[in-house]
Each structure stands twice: as C-alpha cells, then as structure tokens.
Amino acid sequence: MxxxxxxxxxxxxxxxxxxxxxxxxxxxxxxxxxxxxxxxxxxxxxxxxxxxxxxxxxxxxxxxxxxxxxxxxxxxxxxxxxxxxxxxxxxxxxxxxxKRESPYDCVVFAEKTNLDELPQGAVIGTSSLRRASMLKRYRADFQIKSIRGNIDTRLKKLYAEDFDAILLAEAGLSRMGWLSDETLRRQTLDATTCLPAVGQGxxxxxxxxxxxxxxxxxxxxxDTETAFCVRAERAFLKTLNGGCEIPIAGFAQKEADGGLVFTGFVGSVDGLTRLDVQTSGDTPETIGIEAANILLKQGAKELIDALRSL
Structure with a gap:
C-alpha cells in the first residue's frame, strides 16, 4: 500500500x-x-x-x-x-x-478502596444509566451524580468536587497506562455486580x-475471538433497539468448547426493575437475538418505551 x-x-x-x-x-x-x-x-x-x-x-x-x-x-x-x-x-x-481489553467497570475512590467501605448516601459519579442502575441495585442508598468529560477530566473532578467515587471503564485506564499507578484507589467490578456495556473494552x-x-x-x-463475542452483544442491542438513554447491558464470553455464554439485562435507572437473561450456543447473532427476544417477552419493550418517553 x-x-x-x-x-x-x-x-x-x-x-x-x-x-x-x-x-x-x-x-x-x-x-x-x-x-x-x-x-x-x-x-x-x-x-x-x-x-x-x-x-x-x-x-x-x-x-x-x-x-x-x-x-x-x-x-x-x-x-x-x-x-x-x-x-x-x-x-x-x-x-x-x-483484541479486547478488560470489559469490566472500575470504581475509582477519593479515599476508600471498596464499595462496601463507602458511607451511607455516598456520592458516586457516572453519566451511564446502566452503571447507575447497577449501583442502585447493589446499594439503594448510593447517590448517583452525573459526571461528564474525558477520562482525565473525570478523575480530576473526583478529587476536586463532591464525589466519594466515580465509575470508569477499566479498559480506558489500562490503555492510558494508569492501572500501574499505586496511588489510584480502585476496585474492578465483576460482571455480577456491574454487567458490562455492549462492546465495552x-x-x-x-x-x-x-x-x-x-x-x-x-x-x-x-481478533476473531473478540469479534465472535461482540457479534452476539451487538445483535442483542440491535434487536432491543437500545441506546445510551436505556440502562442496558450485554456481555458474551467464549467457552473452552468454542461456544458462547451471553448475559444481558434491561433495567430501570433506580435499580428497582431489572430483567435478566442468559443464553448460550454456537452462533453469535442467534444467541444475542434469542436473549433480546426473551427480554422482550418479559416486558423489555414496555420498559424501554417508558424510559424513552421521559
């Protein structure tokens, strides 16, 4: 070339x-x-x-x-x-x-080192409705405060403004070379606590x-393995017609036998309503579409329409 x-x-x-x-x-x-x-x-x-x-x-x-x-x-x-x-x-x-970086979310703390150490009513910064929904489900007392800007801007706001912690994609911290910073108080959240966004990482x-x-x-x-997983996640998102105005997550992992296990959810911002699904199989698009259709039968369309109307 x-x-x-x-x-x-x-x-x-x-x-x-x-x-x-x-x-x-x-x-x-x-x-x-x-x-x-x-x-x-x-x-x-x-x-x-x-x-x-x-x-x-x-x-x-x-x-x-x-x-x-x-x-x-x-x-x-x-x-x-x-x-x-x-x-x-x-x-x-x-x-x-x-090749995919870490798909997981990461909490960065002003003073503590674990979500469970945070005081009642702790203020956590995120602009993601998905992360907000997950956090409120984990602990209803958390106060979610919107935070926007580039990753470095948000880290500065953590220390300069009234935040106990903020949520970031661990992949971003990794690509910036900041995971090796021992002064950064952080906790990686597993998929059970905070299911990743479609394509995260x-x-x-x-x-x-x-x-x-x-x-x-x-x-x-x-990277064929990364693409294999992402195809399922994007098929799920497309079938649900999801976007950033909806608390929606979808995460696929490749198994040792070559198949996929897919986990998805659609929820309310306050964390009180959450529709969960898990599917598995060998064809990514089929798995993602199947998961979305299961959630649609559980009422996901009505939940998504209600959120969009707001």
Missing part, C-alpha cells in the same frame, strides 16, 4: 491514545505506510453540561466521524465499540475489531466497505 492513510479520531486524550495503539500495530506490519491522525470533535464531546441520555440520539461520539468517512476525508476511524450504534451509515463497515475500526486496500490492511489486526 503506497498511499498515505488518514485515520479519524475523537480529540480526547483516551481516543487519541487508542488510535495511536492501532496505528502502532499497523505500522509494525506495514512499515512503508504513512499514517496521519485527523482529529474530529463529535456532538457528544461538545455537549458536556447534561447527561448523555438527555443529549438524545444514537452515535453521539461517532456520527461526525462516520460523515468524514463518507466524505472521504479519512480512510478509517478508531472508535470505542460501545459508542458505535448497531446500524452503521450506508457504505461503511467495521473492518477490524482488535473492544475497539471498532470503521472504514468504507468498498476500500479493498484498507480492508486488507485492517484484517491483519482483527
């Missing part, structure tokens, strides 16, 4: 770090290719004074990036998979899904579906 490759990325420190990791992996395999990052500000980056659920719409962190792909201003884009809507713009495809590398050169290049960093 001889042409210069323009890579689209959000301007946040984490997004640029993730994009840098992808470029490094590709550069090792294609040393003669020149890569250049094109920074893009998305709607989700511009509107920081309200929760994501109130901003509304899908693709808050990807729509402008996708448009740059359609307009051929960039050749591919690096997204956090959990930000990517289940429906892509026409003419675009996910060209590669690299995975990256999506999106490109035009007719760009054979880029597709061939991206295939070199594609």
């Amino acid at each position: 001889k042409r210069e490759i323009i890579v689209g990325s959000r301007k946040s420190k984490l997004a640029l770090t993730q994009t840098g990791h992808v470029i490094s992996a590709l550069q090792a395999k294609f040393p003669d290719v020149t890569f250049k990052i094109h920074e893009i500000v998305t709607k989700g980056d511009r509107i920081l004074d309200v929760t994501l659920s109130k901003v509304g719409g899908k693709g808050l962190f990807v729509s402008e990036v996708e448009q740059a792909l359609v307009d051929k201003k960039i050749d591919f884009a690096v997204h956090s998979m959990k930000d990517v809507p289940s429906e892509l713009q026409e003419g675009l495809t996910i060209g590669a899904i690299p 995975a990256l999506a590398i999106e490109c035009r579906n007719d760009d054979a050169e880029v597709l061939a290049m991206l295939s070199e960093i594609h």
Whole structure:
C-alpha cells in the first residue's frame, strides 16, 4: 500500500491514545505506510453540561466521524465499540475489531478502596444509566451524580468536587497506562455486580466497505475471538433497539468448547426493575437475538418505551 492513510479520531486524550495503539500495530506490519491522525470533535464531546441520555440520539461520539468517512476525508476511524450504534451509515463497515481489553467497570475512590467501605448516601459519579442502575441495585442508598468529560477530566473532578467515587471503564485506564499507578484507589467490578456495556473494552475500526486496500490492511489486526463475542452483544442491542438513554447491558464470553455464554439485562435507572437473561450456543447473532427476544417477552419493550418517553 503506497498511499498515505488518514485515520479519524475523537480529540480526547483516551481516543487519541487508542488510535495511536492501532496505528502502532499497523505500522509494525506495514512499515512503508504513512499514517496521519485527523482529529474530529463529535456532538457528544461538545455537549458536556447534561447527561448523555438527555443529549438524545444514537452515535453521539461517532456520527461526525462516520460523515468524514463518507466524505472521504479519512480512510478509517478508531472508535470505542460501545459508542458505535448497531446500524452503521450506508457504505461503511467495521473492518477490524482488535483484541479486547478488560470489559469490566472500575470504581475509582477519593479515599476508600471498596464499595462496601463507602458511607451511607455516598456520592458516586457516572453519566451511564446502566452503571447507575447497577449501583442502585447493589446499594439503594448510593447517590448517583452525573459526571461528564474525558477520562482525565473525570478523575480530576473526583478529587476536586463532591464525589466519594466515580465509575470508569477499566479498559480506558489500562490503555492510558494508569492501572500501574499505586496511588489510584480502585476496585474492578465483576460482571455480577456491574454487567458490562455492549462492546465495552473492544475497539471498532470503521472504514468504507468498498476500500479493498484498507480492508486488507485492517484484517491483519482483527481478533476473531473478540469479534465472535461482540457479534452476539451487538445483535442483542440491535434487536432491543437500545441506546445510551436505556440502562442496558450485554456481555458474551467464549467457552473452552468454542461456544458462547451471553448475559444481558434491561433495567430501570433506580435499580428497582431489572430483567435478566442468559443464553448460550454456537452462533453469535442467534444467541444475542434469542436473549433480546426473551427480554422482550418479559416486558423489555414496555420498559424501554417508558424510559424513552421521559
């Protein structure tokens, strides 16, 4: 490949770090290719004074990036998979899904080191309705306070504002190289306590579906096992027509025999209502769709419609 490759990325420190990791992996395999990052500000980056659920719409962190792909201003884009809507713009495809980082959520504390050590009425920061629902189910006394901004901004707010703790994706801390920071008081939450978001910990590398050169290049960093799991999770999300305004989670794990076990949930923000499901099988899309249909029969559509009406 001889042409210069323009890579689209959000301007946040984490997004640029993730994009840098992808470029490094590709550069090792294609040393003669020149890569250049094109920074893009998305709607989700511009509107920081309200929760994501109130901003509304899908693709808050990807729509402008996708448009740059359609307009051929960039050749591919690096997204956090959990930000990517289940429906892509026409003419675009996910060209590669690299190996997944930790899919789990992580609590970072101002002073304590465990959720159970927090006092009654502790204030926990998150802009995710999924995380809020999980926390309220774990302990109804927790006070959930919205917190927006890049990962480094949220960490600064933890210490500067009235928070006992905040929730972050552990993958982001890992990619930033902060998990080795011994001063960071943190606790990884297992899937039983806080079920991960669809695609959490995975990256999506999106490109035009007719760009054979880029597709061939991206295939070199594609991880089939990660993609196998993410396919089930995204099929679940698509069938439920989920988005950031709904407390929804879906997490697939590959078994030793090659099959998948999928766990999903839809709940209320206060944690009082929660619909849970677990399915297993060999075909990712079938497993995800089956799980979604089980929840729909349990009343998930009515719950989702009620949440959207708010």
